[in-house]
Amino acid sequence: MNKSQCPDALTIQAVADGEENDLIITEHLQDCSKCRETYLDVQRIISVAEGLSSDARLPIGFYKVLSGRIESKPFPAFLVAAIISALAFISVYLLNPTYLEWWFSVGMTRQFGFYIDMFFDLFFLSRSINPLWVITVMTAMVVLEFLILSKLKTVEG
Numbered sequence: 001m002n003k004s005q006c007p008d009a010l011t012i013q014a015v016a017d018g019e020e021n022d023l024i025i026t027e028h029l030q031d032c033s034k035c036r037e038t039y040l041d042v043q044r045i046i047s048v049a050e051g052l053s054s055d056a057r058l059p060i061g062f063y064k065v066l067s068g069r070i071e072s073k074p075f076p077a078f079l080v081a082a083i084i085s086a087l088a089f090i091s092v093y094l095l096n097p098t099y100l101e102w103w104f105s106v107g108m109t110r111q112f113g114f115y116i117d118m119f120f121d122l123f124f125l126s127r128s129i130n131p132l133w134v135i136t137v138m139t140a141m142v143v144l145e146f147l148i149l150s151k152l153k154t155v156e157g
């Protein structure tokens with residue numbers, strides 16, 4: 001390329017990007033005011049673009065944090081529910097074996113569907129909320145169950 005020839009805009013852009021470092025072209029850019037202006041324009045655009053992209057850059061580890069929040073926590077809601085229920089059964093049995101018998105014959109059949117729904121709800125809830133809340137709610141449900149059962153037991157017999 002002749003030093004007096006003006007390079008095309010793509011070549012000037014390549015120089016600004018650092019992809020082109022032909023001495024004939026870079027010297028031409030210093031000598032030719034028209035090409036220097038184009039070069040400076042391209043440089044401005046590049047610096048603005050870099051400024052924009054660096055402003056929009058996500059913090060380090062963002063995707064890791066995000067995926068960690070989206071992915072379900074390894075919280076065994078079913079297991080916790082089962083353990084609490086088992087503890088409830090045991091404590092009822094220790095309190096009075098006939099209570100448990102009554103609970104199975106009346107209470108459980110009446111509330112089985114409700115429990116299944118609740119377990120599923122808790123399972124999905126545990127993916128998005130603090131597991132402590134699930135345990136708290138579950139415990140509250142068991143306590144409520146006891147209160148209702150003891151009330152019903154008193155009424156029925």
Ligand SMILES: [Zn+2]
Pocket residue numbers: 005006007028032033034035036
């Ligand atoms: Zn030129």
